[in-house]
Amino acid sequence: MMDRMPARDRIGFILVGLGAIAFALTPWIGGNYLVRFTTSTCLFITMALSWNFIGGYARYPSFATAAFFGLGAYAGAIAQTRGLAMPGAWLFAAVFTAIFAASLGSVILRLRGHYFAVGSFAIVEILRLGASSWHGLTGGGSGLNVPILPGGPDFASRVFLYSMLALALVTFAAAIWVDRSSLGFGLRCIRQNESAASMLGIDVDRLKIIAFVFSATFVGAGGAIYASWVSYIDPTDSFQILLTIKVPVMVLLGGAGTLFGPLIGVLAFQVLEERIWSSFLEIHSGVLGLVIVVLVFCLPGGLLAVPYRDMFGRLSFLRRETVP
Amino acid sequence: MIDLQVILNGVVLGGLYACVAVGFSLVWGVLNVINLLHGSLIVLGAYLAYLAFTALGLHPFLSLPLVATLLLAFGYLLQRHVLNHVMTEPVLVTLVLTFGLDLLLYNALVLGFTATPRRIVLDLGRIEIADVVLPVDRLAAMLLALALTGLLYCLLRGSRLGRAIVAVRMDRDAAILMGIRPRDVYAVTFGIGALMAGAAGCLIAVVFPFSPGLAETLLGKSFVVCVLGGLGTVPGALAGGLALGLIESVFGVWLGPQNASIIAFAVLLLVLLVRPAGLVGRAGFE
Numbered sequence: 023m024m025d026r027m028p029a030r031d032r033i034g035f036i037l038v039g040l041g042a043i044a045f046a047l048t049p050w051i052g053g054n055y056l057v058r059f060t061t062s063t064c065l066f067i068t069m070a071l072s073w074n075f076i077g078g079y080a081r082y083p084s085f086a087t088a089a090f091f092g093l094g095a096y097a098g099a100i101a102q103t104r105g106l107a108m109p110g111a112w113l114f115a116a117v118f119t120a121i122f123a124a125s126l127g128s129v130i131l132r133l134r135g136h137y138f139a140v141g142s143f144a145i146v147e148i149l150r151l152g153a154s155s156w157h158g159l160t161g162g163g164s165g166l167n168v169p170i171l172p173g174g175p176d177f178a179s180r181v182f183l184y185s186m187l188a189l190a191l192v193t194f195a196a197a198i199w200v201d202r203s204s205l206g207f208g209l210r211c212i213r214q215n216e217s218a219a220s221m222l223g224i225d226v227d228r229l230k231i232i233a234f235v236f237s238a239t240f241v242g243a244g245g246a247i248y249a250s251w252v253s254y255i256d257p258t259d260s261f262q263i264l265l266t267i268k269v270p271v272m273v274l275l276g277g278a279g280t281l282f283g284p285l286i287g288v289l290a291f292q293v294l295e296e297r298i299w300s301s302f303l304e305i306h307s308g309v310l311g312l313v314i315v316v317l318v319f320c321l322p323g324g325l326l327a328v329p330y331r332d333m334f335g336r337l338s339f340l341r342r343e344t345v346p
Numbered sequence: 347m348i349d350l351q352v353i354l355n356g357v358v359l360g361g362l363y364a365c366v367a368v369g370f371s372l373v374w375g376v377l378n379v380i381n382l383l384h385g386s387l388i389v390l391g392a393y394l395a396y397l398a399f400t401a402l403g404l405h406p407f408l409s410l411p412l413v414a415t416l417l418l419a420f421g422y423l424l425q426r427h428v429l430n431h432v433m434t435e436p437v438l439v440t441l442v443l444t445f446g447l448d449l450l451l452y453n454a455l456v457l458g459f460t461a462t463p464r465r466i467v468l469d470l471g472r473i474e475i476a477d478v479v480l481p482v483d484r485l486a487a488m489l490l491a492l493a494l495t496g497l498l499y500c501l502l503r504g505s506r507l508g509r510a511i512v513a514v515r516m517d518r519d520a521a522i523l524m525g526i527r528p529r530d531v532y533a534v535t536f537g538i539g540a541l542m543a544g545a546a547g548c549l550i551a552v553v554f555p556f557s558p559g560l561a562e563t564l565l566g567k568s569f570v571v572c573v574l575g576g577l578g579t580v581p582g583a584l585a586g587g588l589a590l591g592l593i594e595s596v597f598g599v600w601l602g603p604q605n606a607s608i609i610a611f612a613v614l615l616l617v618l619l620v621r622p623a624g625l626v627g628r629a630g631f632e
Contacts, residue, residue, distance in 0.1 A: 083438045133618060135437050136380055140569055141618050144611045147566060151608045263562065267445050274442060308453030314446025318432060318439055 034282045038194065041285075045187055049180055057179050061251065063292050064186035068244045069265075070272045070284035071193045075200060076237040077270055078278035079209035080230060082131070085266045086123075086142040089149050090241040091248075092260035094119045096153060096160055098246025099168045099255055108171065112185075112246040119242025120235050127234035131227065134216070143266075150261035165256030168249050182251040189247065193240040194285075200236065201281045209233055213279065275317055277324030286325050351478050352595050358480070358488045360591025362549060365491035366564055367571035368498060368583035369542030375578015376515040376535045379429065380437075382444040385565030386451040387540050391417055391547020392556045393459050399466050399551075406466050407490065410548040414541045421540025425533040433532065448561075455558040465555040487549040494545050498538070499580040511535050515578050570614045589613075 044051075048060045069087055076084045098115035102108060130141045154163045161167075171178045200206045208229045211219035220226045249255050268291075276287025298309045321327075370384040391413050398409035428447070432439055470482035502508035513521040514531045522528060550556060550564075567590065575586025590610055597606035 077438070081436065081438070083441065129619060130615075136374070136378070137573075137618055139380065139437065139441065140573060141615060143569065144614050144618075148608055148611045148615070151604055151611070155602070155604045155608070267442070270438060271442055271445075274438070278438075304457065305453055307449045308457075311446040311449030311451075311453065314442060314449065315428075318443045318446065322435065322439070 031281075038282075038285065042187065042191060046184070049176075049183065054175075054179060057183055059292070059296070061179070061183045061186045063288060064183070064190040065244050065248060066269070066272065066288045066292065067190040067285060068186070068193045068240050069269045070276075070288045071190075071197045072237045072239075072241045073269045074197065074237075074273050074278065074284045075209070075233045076230075078273055078280070078283070079200070079206055079213060080233050081213040081279070082230065082233075083135070083139040083270075084142050084234075084237065085139055085270075086126075086145055086234075086238070087241055087269045088261050088263065088266035089142070089146045090119050090123065090238040091245040091265065092146075092149055092153065092257075093122060094242030094245025095249040095255050095260045096166070096245075097242065099166050099249040100159065101246075102168055102250065103166070108250055111250070112243050115246030116239050116243035119245075120239040122242075123235045123238030124231060127231040128227075131230045131234060143263075146261050146263065146266055150257050153261065154257035160257070163257060165254055165259075166249075168253045168255070170253045171250065178251075182247060185247050186244070186251075189240060189243055196236060196240070197281055197284075200233075205229060205232060210279070271314055271317070274324055275321070277326030280324075280326055283324055283326045290325060349477070352599050353592070354478055354480065356592035356595035357588065358484055358591070359595060360588035361488035361491045361495075362546070362553065362587075363567055363571050363590050364495050364584045364587025365542065365549065366546045367568040367587060368495055368580060369539035369546070370565075370568040371572045371575070371578055371583045371586075372498075372511075372542075373536055373539040374572060376511055377425075377429075377433070377532050378437075379433075379440045379444065381536075381539065382441065382448045382565065383451060384539070384543055384568055385561030385563070386448050386455065386558070387417060387421070387543035388547040388550060388564050389455060389556060389558055389561045390451065391544035392551040392560075393455065393464070393547075394544070395548040395551045396464050396466055406468075406548050406552050407486070410490075410545055413548055414544045417544030418537045418541040421543075422533050422537035424540075425536035426529075429536065430529055430532060433529075452558055452561060455561075459558070461557050461559065463555040463557040464551075466551045468552055483552050487553050491546070491549055494542065495580060495584060498542065501538075502580060507534065511538075570610050573614050573618055 045060050045064065048056050069091065072090075073084065073087050076082050094115040097118040098111045101111035101114045106114060126145065130138065130145070133141050153160045156162070171181060173181075200209075208219065208224045208226075211222075211224055212226055212229065216226055245260070249260075272287040272291045273284045274287065275291055276285065277283030294313060295310065298306050298313070302309050366388060369387075370381055373379055373381045373384075394413045394416065395406045395409050398404040398412070399406055402409075404412075424447075429440070429443070432443055468483045470486070472479055472481045473485065502512055510521070510526045510531050511534070513524065513526055514528050514535075518528055521531075550560075554560070571583060571586035571590050573586070574589050575584065576582035593610050593613060594603070594606045597609045601609070
């Protein structure tokens with residue numbers, strides 16, 4: 023298997039490995055801010071890779087990411103306040119979100135195109151409104167406090183950094199598996215032509231539901247870790263519409279339906295947003311909007327699809343012309 | 347529990363919702379684009395009316411044609427020079443693009459008008475018949491909303507332009523064969539969508555307090571109205587608007603306003619699954 027791997031993939035895996043090591047070493051490289059930034063980057067990597075299963079491979083425009091995130095955050099937080107240990111609560115949140123996605127997916131995945139987009143958008147709204155009106159369970163609009171991890175802030179920040187990093191790596195492993203398995207093949211067939219795929223004997227409903235569950239489970243766990251990390255959640259923070267659009271934008275920036283695209287997209291977006299945030303305080307959302315517009319027009323296939331080799335080829339051609 | 351007052355409140359609200367959503371519905375139905383800008387366009391219209399009211403002393407019902415024309419031009423140019431370039435891309439691309447544009451517009455609104463809620467207070471008194479009380483400004487806004495929606499219906503049914511828009515909605519390829527240029531129709535349709543948004547904004551300004559944050563709420567309402575009634579038709583938007591208005595007022599009294607919104611979204615999901623063509627849409631007609 024290893025020797026048949028294309029050179030481009032091998033370089034990619036080496037870079038991912040080096041990146042993971044660099045992430046793990048951040049507590050020794052920079053201050054608390056860098057650790058925090060790395061932790062949230064790992065969370066976004068998890069979400070982008072997860073969204074890629076349904077939105078990238080199968081190209082179903084899912085906006086349910088925020089629903090899974092919020093659901094995981096609330097499931098984990100409630101489990102933790104009811105006395106479950108932290109890792110147990112995270113596992114519970116992952117399983118709960120997976121079951122939710124499986125049952126929801128069997129209903130909502132019958133819709134296509136815009137209708138699916140609107141249906142998944144409605145799920146986020148229903149859950150957000152539900153979380154803010156069910157006072158007994160979720161604390162309603164005033165939010166929910168999660169027990170703070172004892173051991174001091176330095177220890178806690180490392181625990182959450184490594185937990186998020188581990189989750190991101192597990193998600194990446196799942197992405198590798200999906201990319202190479204018959205599941206990924208089937209999902210790509212659905213992307214190209216769902217009716218034809220179904221006609222050729224691919225069980226499209228089953229594959230779509232599996233992809234939907236994949237896109238939910240890790241995000242749910244990420245939400246639960248997030249809840250323990252910030253130790254306070256409320257409905258508007260957990261079920262953010264902005265989040266649900268930011269994640270697909272990240273994936274599109276890198277290249278949807280590819281293995282490394284989401285990683286590149288998240289890194290590029292995070293660095294970009296950090297720059298924009300710090301230099302345009304008043305107009306950061308406007309600049310973000312501008313970036314999105316430029317992205318749609320200039321990089322329709324994402325950063326991975328840019329023909330770099332052609333570019334270099336053209337450059338060397340020019341050079342040869344000028345210096346004969 | 348459910349008395350005449352509640353029903354009437356629902357109908358008044360529903361008329362406004364129909365006007366809020368009809369432009370969104372038209373753009374979605376004809377262009378196959380979910381215009382995430384729609385909410386911000388309505389709020390922009392509301393602010394323009396507010397500006398005309400405070401700076402020039404112009405009555406919002408009089409400044410409405412002006413505001414609507416401005417937005418028509420804005421929408422036409424936006425579609426012509428920006429959105430027309432991505433019309434053949436997959437669903438997600440147009441969604442992401444309109445989202446980016448919405449962020450830009452929203453930020454401009456916050457910068458230009460601040461986030462302080464505004465409202466145009468007309469204070470026209472109220473009408474009382476038997477036990478039913480209705481504020482006149484609200485009633486007038488609703489009647490104007492219905493009149494505008496009716497006007498759009500006549501435009502789509504009677505004029506050459508309207509027939510061209512409907513033709514592109516029904517079958518784009520056949521419309522091309524009939525000598526219609528879809529790019530032009532797209533631009534005009536998006537312009538009309540923005541025009542209706544601007545008009546709705548002027549009416550909203552009279553009835554509700556508004557701030558840039560209202561855009562998201564109005565966008566959510568437009569989604570519900572659209573799916574409830576069916577895409578791209580005026581009667582669909584009207585039926586969806588009235589249905590949403592009634593759901594909100596009846597369940598709002600019964601279960602509280604927040605739970606009424608949950609019910610509205612749950613009904614949206616149900617209709618989406620059971621009757622994707624909407625309440626008054628015909629099956630197989632897309």
